[in-house]
Amino acid sequence: MESFERARLDAYFAKIAAQFAADEQAASFLVTHLLPERPGFVRAVASLSRLRAVLPKPKSISPAAQREVEQTFPVDALTRELFAETDTALDYGKVRRFGAAPDGIDFDFLRYVTRERALKEGTPFFLGSDMRPQPHCSFFLDLAKTLKAKSLQDYTYDFLESLDPPSDVLSATEDGLLAYREHCTEHRDEPMSPATWKRRRVTIHNFYDWAVDEAKLLARRPYYRRPNGRDVLSWGTTAALDVRHLTYEQWGFLDRVGLRGLLPDGTADPSFRSAHTLRDSAAGNLSITTGLRLREFRALLDIEVGPPRRDGTAKEVELQTIAKFGLPRTVEIQDATLREIDWYRRTERAAMVRRASRNLWRRREEFFVVDDVNTRQMKLRGVGTWSVKAMSRPSPRRYARWSPRYDT
Incomplete structure (x- = not known):
């Protein structure tokens, strides 16, 4: 753009901003085409609100305009997964809203909290009456290195209940822990089952193992533990499961x-x-014959299953990110199950996709639209290239749509 054209745009936006100035400014995030004429528009938005970040649309970015805007405002990458989940979008908003560096200090909070080996989302903090962190924080910082947010949440609730009635777990005695076990398993309004207490006992064991072996906060555990793993906290049996x-x-x-x-x-x-009898039957047989965990079953993509083989052999599916703890493992899908899924895919599913095509087209901006499927390397190409087994949930795995037929 010529300099006089930019001057006219700046004057226009300045006039609009002055006319609609608000007494109290709200925080804002600007999603825009960052083309050569947009820096003036960005400055106008910043004059009307507390602009926290600019998110340029990936396919319409002028490098010169981006460099100019970056000198004044934070510029973040706009991706579908950033706003695909409410929690992810809220976390991003909180970081940009409250993560303001003091004047004169060049510090990017978003880059800091999303850096490699940064503190994981969902890591709990325990504060004392003086609002200082308690030793339990270090225990959960160690757990966060290997556990996901949902597991951290479960461990946290178990740990919090072990502090009810309130007590200092570092000064707990064997008698106190025994009384706590009896309270949970016998005297509560709804006593714990053996399986629930077993998980609670694992949390207590893990904490005291950390306090003795790693943090050196205790010289020894407050209770005796036999070499075979049995101890005073052992109670009940989970061998007789309520499963038919x-x-x-x-x-x-x-x-x-x-x-x-x-x-x-x-x-x-x-x-x-x-109305979906083939789907119900195929899904039931898939879950029963493969031993997929619930999380794996919910996140499995159709292309991972694939069509039945000509020689009638089983299909091996490699799981990685969606597997427990992210540890790679392989499951086998038998030929009979593959044929039943293929029958459903060609009949019920085909009709369902045809009926839903118009609605899917209207909502295409909400999905990670797949432009190319590489079944040999098991990769998807859309906004970037993704390895199927490395796609996590909730990532584009949950929102992937094949663009020509909108087939999941």
């Missing part, structure tokens, strides 16, 4: 009658209301 095991014939009956909607004689049941 089905025989193969019973599972077949449940599949045909409960999921497919057939009568015991094999004819269709007119009173069965589900």
